[in-house]
Amino acid sequence: MYYGFRFLFMLKFNTKKLVLFALLGATWGVVEAQLGTLLHGGGIPFVGSFMIAISLGFLIAAKYVTAFRGSSIALALNACVIKFLFAGGIGIFPIMGILIQAILFDLIVGKNSDKTRYYMFAGSAIVV
Numbered sequence: 001m002y003y004g005f006r007f008l009f010m011l012k013f014n015t016k017k018l019v020l021f022a023l024l025g026a027t028w029g030v031v032e033a034q035l036g037t038l039l040h041g042g043g044i045p046f047v048g049s050f051m052i053a054i055s056l057g058f059l060i061a062a063k064y065v066t067a068f069r070g071s072s073i074a075l076a077l078n079a080c081v082i083k084f085l086f087a088g089g090i091g092i093f094p095i096m097g098i099l100i101q102a103i104l105f106d107l108i109v110g111k112n113s114d115k116t117r118y119y120m121f122a123g124s125a126i127v128v
Contacts, residue, residue: 020065025075029082030060036094048097052126055098058104059122069110076102101126 031054039047062075071089080095 007073018067021071021075022064022078024058024062024065024077025078026082028055028075029079030086032094032098033083033086050100052101055083055101056105056122056126059102063105070106072106072109073099 032051033100035046035054036051039050059072059075062071065071076098080098083095083098085093099109105122108125
């Protein structure tokens with residue numbers, strides 16, 4: 001028997017959480033596309049570290065809003081689609097970086113959204 005997207009129906013989403021989740025993903029995608037392009041074009045060093053700090057803020061906010069496993073990956077997919085549409089498909093490596101950050105964050109934090117030490121460990125693991 002195929003249990004493909006069954007987990008989506010088991011989640012207890014209300015409209016407010018779903019709208020907040022979509023808004024976070026879209027905002028992250030726009031910030032990543034616009035600010036990343038601006039900073040890379042300006043020749044500022046260590047742009048990646050600055051963008052990782054911004055993405056960690058969005059990932060922590062999403063985990064606070066919806067504390068289910070895989071929420072950060074879904075948020076990153078939303079941001080990647082926005083970034084892909086803004087960049088025209090040119091920058092595939094930043095999109096891969098966003099997805100890798102979200103996967104690492106979700107693997108480390110998981111459902112432990114109330115423990116600060118998991119956030120600190122996830123942040124340090126993503127930066128390395």
